[in-house]
Amino acid sequence: MDLFLSGLQQFFSLSSFLFMNVGLLLGLVFGAIPGLTVILCIVLFLPFTYTMGPIDSFMFLLGIYCAGGYGGSISAILINTPGTPHATATMADGYALTKQGKSKKALNVALQASTFGGVASAITLLFFAPQVAKFAQKMGTPEYFLVCLFGLTVIAGVSSNSLVKGMISGAVGLFISTIGLDPMTGSTRFIFKNINLYSGFDLVICLIGLFALSEVLAKSKKSNQITISSLEEVKQEKGHITAKEYKRMAFPAFFSAVVGIIIGVIPGTGASMASFVSYDRVRQMSKHKDEFGKGSIEGITAAETANNAVTGATLIPLLTMGIPGDGVAAIMLGALMINGLTPGPNLFVKHGSTMYAIMIGLIFVNLFMFLQGKTLTKYFARVVSIPVSILTPIIVIFCFAGAFSVNNSLFDVKVTLAFAVLAYVFSKLGFSTIPVLLGLVLGAITEENFRRSLILSDGSWSIFVQSPISIAFITVIALTVFLIVFSKIRGNNRSV
Amino acid sequence: MKKAVVMVLIALCMMGTVSAAGQAESNVDSWPSEPVTVVCPWAVGGVADVVNRKTATYGMEVLGQPILATNELGAGGNVALTNFLNNEANSHNLIFGAEGAFSIAPNVDGADAILFTYDDYIPIINLYSAVFVLTADSSLGIDDLESLQSYAKNNRMKIAVNGIAGSEAFLAKALAKDLGINLELVSYNGANLALDAAAKGETALAISHQSQARGSVEAGILTPVVVFDDKTVNNEVYKNIKGVGEYGYTGFFRNRCFVLARKGTDQKIIDKVREAYMEILQKDDVVELFNTLMIEYDPLSLEAIDAHIDAVTEIVKANS
Numbered sequence: 001m002d003l004f005l006s007g008l009q010q011f012f013s014l015s016s017f018l019f020m021n022v023g024l025l026l027g028l029v030f031g032a033i034p035g036l037t038v039i040l041c042i043v044l045f046l047p048f049t050y051t052m053g054p055i056d057s058f059m060f061l062l063g064i065y066c067a068g069g070y071g072g073s074i075s076a077i078l079i080n081t082p083g084t085p086h087a088t089a090t091m092a093d094g095y096a097l098t099k100q101g102k103s104k105k106a107l108n109v110a111l112q113a114s115t116f117g118g119v120a121s122a123i124t125l126l127f128f129a130p131q132v133a134k135f136a137q138k139m140g141t142p143e144y145f146l147v148c149l150f151g152l153t154v155i156a157g158v159s160s161n162s163l164v165k166g167m168i169s170g171a172v173g174l175f176i177s178t179i180g181l182d183p184m185t186g187s188t189r190f191i192f193k194n195i196n197l198y199s200g201f202d203l204v205i206c207l208i209g210l211f212a213l214s215e216v217l218a219k220s221k222k223s224n225q226i227t228i229s230s231l232e233e234v235k236q237e238k239g240h241i242t243a244k245e246y247k248r249m250a251f252p253a254f255f256s257a258v259v260g261i262i263i264g265v266i267p268g269t270g271a272s273m274a275s276f277v278s279y280d281r282v283r284q285m286s287k288h289k290d291e292f293g294k295g296s297i298e299g300i301t302a303a304e305t306a307n308n309a310v311t312g313a314t315l316i317p318l319l320t321m322g323i324p325g326d327g328v329a330a331i332m333l334g335a336l337m338i339n340g341l342t343p344g345p346n347l348f349v350k351h352g353s354t355m356y357a358i359m360i361g362l363i364f365v366n367l368f369m370f371l372q373g374k375t376l377t378k379y380f381a382r383v384v385s386i387p388v389s390i391l392t393p394i395i396v397i398f399c400f401a402g403a404f405s406v407n408n409s410l411f412d413v414k415v416t417l418a419f420a421v422l423a424y425v426f427s428k429l430g431f432s433t434i435p436v437l438l439g440l441v442l443g444a445i446t447e448e449n450f451r452r453s454l455i456l457s458d459g460s461w462s463i464f465v466q467s468p469i470s471i472a473f474i475t476v477i478a479l480t481v482f483l484i485v486f487s488k489i490r491g492n493n494r495s496v
Numbered sequence: 497m498k499k500a501v502v503m504v505l506i507a508l509c510m511m512g513t514v515s516a517a518g519q520a521e522s523n524v525d526s527w528p529s530e531p532v533t534v535v536c537p538w539a540v541g542g543v544a545d546v547v548n549r550k551t552a553t554y555g556m557e558v559l560g561q562p563i564l565a566t567n568e569l570g571a572g573g574n575v576a577l578t579n580f581l582n583n584e585a586n587s588h589n590l591i592f593g594a595e596g597a598f599s600i601a602p603n604v605d606g607a608d609a610i611l612f613t614y615d616d617y618i619p620i621i622n623l624y625s626a627v628f629v630l631t632a633d634s635s636l637g638i639d640d641l642e643s644l645q646s647y648a649k650n651n652r653m654k655i656a657v658n659g660i661a662g663s664e665a666f667l668a669k670a671l672a673k674d675l676g677i678n679l680e681l682v683s684y685n686g687a688n689l690a691l692d693a694a695a696k697g698e699t700a701l702a703i704s705h706q707s708q709a710r711g712s713v714e715a716g717i718l719t720p721v722v723v724f725d726d727k728t729v730n731n732e733v734y735k736n737i738k739g740v741g742e743y744g745y746t747g748f749f750r751n752r753c754f755v756l757a758r759k760g761t762d763q764k765i766i767d768k769v770r771e772a773y774m775e776i777l778q779k780d781d782v783v784e785l786f787n788t789l790m791i792e793y794d795p796l797s798l799e800a801i802d803a804h805i806d807a808v809t810e811i812v813k814a815n816s
Binding site: 039042043046047050137140141181183184185186187188191193194195196197198199267268321322323324327330331332333334335337338340342343344345346347406407408409448452455456458 | 539540541542545546549550552553565566567568569570571572574575578579604605606608609610611652654659660661680682683684685686688689691692693695696698699707708710711712714715717785788789
């Protein structure tokens with residue numbers, strides 16, 4: 001309790017709130033613009049944190065991290081282009097609402113869901129970090145593999161109308177994820193003596209091509225479309241969420257917060273997997289399945305709650321074990337080290353009040369994210385009233401700049417174009433590109449954990465059924481596959 | 497007449513050559529005439545990146561021009577080192593490099609994709625050295641090489657390493673060979689995950705930088721066994737941990753991070769940058785940062801840097 005109060009005291013300073021809000025604003029902008037990434041934002045502004053204390057620098061970085069998570073949904077909702085990979089699950093329902101003239105409502109749902117997910121995650125970090133860390137310690141390589149395998153079952157849920165086409169798309173994503181160095185043997189795969197292919201493809205570069213540029217290509221065919229909505233329509237829309245809609249949002253929000261927190265503590269999986277898994281599970285359990293993909297607020301709630309619920313959970317393995325779950329967490333690890341804070345079990349013993357200040361701060365980061373988002377929603381929504389002839393070239397410029405900025409490489413710009421063409425061809429053939437992204441997100445970590453498990457067990461498959469957590473995951477996977485096959489057969493029988 | 501014209505032309509050419517040489521001389525003397533970019537080819541937030549960004553803050557003070565710290569990622573640094581070949585001698589761009597790029601990458605699978613060699617660069621200074629440490633799951637009771645050897649006699653042992661073609665993997669192979677024991681390598685995507693594997697008991701051992709294992713060692717989850725150096729390490733975390741070299745083994749090396757210039761860069765520029773970094777590395781806050789990151793100020797001579805690359809290459813070749 002003393003540490004808690006001391007942390008509270010340390011956190012409440014003008015500078016904490018100032019840097020938090022600057023970080024939030026930057027995260028919102030970088031997350032919302034397709035091509036610009038949260039990582040890029042942090043890289044650009046990281047030097048400023050070197051002169052700050054640990055609490056201020058963490059407030060600044062967490063501001064960028066959390067707001068970036070929400071910011072990605074803004075472009076997904078307004079222009080059908082996710083600003084971040086984990087906003088992809090938000091895209092279908094968010095953009096569908098925009099096309100119905102309800103962009104403000106979609107943005108409000110995303111903001112409130114993101115805030116709920118973020119606060120739930122921050123509270124978990126503050127009050128249950130030791131318990132969650134213990135749970136995370138019980139999960140090893142075989143459990144990680146089973147979680148990834150479970151994630152792959154989501155492909156069935158995002159495959160549009162054809163499961164076979166979805167599986168083919170997913171397989172394409174999985175294949176692309178194998179390009180580069182073999183993670184277990186170090187041998188090269190499909191690099192054709194090209195050094196740029198050594199590390200495979202960066203997810204952000206693929207995302208820009210698959211969704212942002214391909215959307216531009218698709219829009220170029222609709223030459224008669226002047227704007228998505230007129231400015232008058234945007235101004236008239238209030239975007240209020242009714243009590244009935246809140247009721248419908250409640251279950252997806254709670255369920256997805258739990259999913260986001262569980263996935264967040266698993267290194268390497270991240271917000272994309274959390275948002276897709278939550279979206280798919282909520283869709284399966286919803287009484288309004290037919291609305292998904294057509295503007296479902298449950299869908300937006302599930303995806304956005306889950307991807308922001310990852311933020312606090314990611315800090316649990318980072319702070320308690322020194323394991324960065326994603327790129328941003330890796331940078332935060334560096335920020336901790338610079339300030340003389342060594343992550344690990346003793347961090348809370350040696351720097352308890354600083355840690356409490358950071359954990360309390362994360363709750364406020366999410367609350368201020370809500371305030372900033374609420375204030376700016378009406379301005380964001382006006383994006384849809386910008387003439388397509390002006391908006392499109394701006395998006396293209398940001399896409400190319402963003403693709404280049406990931407590795408400062410022109411090769412990546414070409415890769416983005418290749419992915420845009422792939423997505424365009426896929427859409428013409430009736431294939432969804434979302435399974436491609438899922439394959440890319442999950443391919444490498446699924447393969448890695450599968451092969452590592454077998455190395456650890458000297459080739460014995462029994463390693464996958466040795467812990468209660470593994471057995472629980474296998475049961476869930478088996479049930480999911482059964483349900484997919486069952487619903488497919490029932491669907492076929494009905495159509496006959 | 498013809499002869500006179502030829503003489504005039506020769507004179508003009510000589511004047512031009514002398515003028516160009518003078519210009520080049522003056523360019524070297526006035527270097528840096530613009531901001532100096534230092535490329536870190538590894539991840540943002542990592543040790544090298546943190547050091548790059550910290551040292552860059554003194555650019556104006558020691559070089560009279562800002563140092564711009566930047567990152568160019570891909571293929572464990574090999575993409576940036578390849579792209580760096582587009583620079584000419586005496587350019588204002590410098591890059592970090594380490595033994596991984598020059599000793600390991602050319603000797604493992606995928607080497608045919610690498611278009612550079614160590615000779616394409618001139619080392620300016622070794623910015624820092626980091627000593628690797630072998631840690632063991634504390635429950636196994638392994639705390640030195642003797643207990644490791646005796647444990648390995650009766651048990652199959654797995655060791656977690658950061659990548660199968662990384663420095664840690666070759667150190668593990670060399671140690672296993674020296675001790676005459678069987679260590680099965682398990683590759684993890686990062687040193688932190690490798691350490692976590694040992695902490696959870698998935699593997700018996702892990703190799704990492706000292707700073708990376710610090711948290712688990714302080715908490716007593718992992719026990720330090722040996723450091724990959726020629727002498728004992730004794731600091732607040734690692735108390736009297738013997739070096740592999742003290743046991744008489746030679747298959748070890750430190751992780752070193754060099755600042756490199758493009759081949760052909762004038763010695764005056766090399767000296768200027770070297771002196772500038774030597775000055776920066778003495779600054780109090782830089783010294784403090786090095787202590788925090790558990791890395792050492794170790795400004796090797798250029799010959800010693802060459803020798804380090806050769807020595808690591810030998811270890812890699814012997815264990816590939």
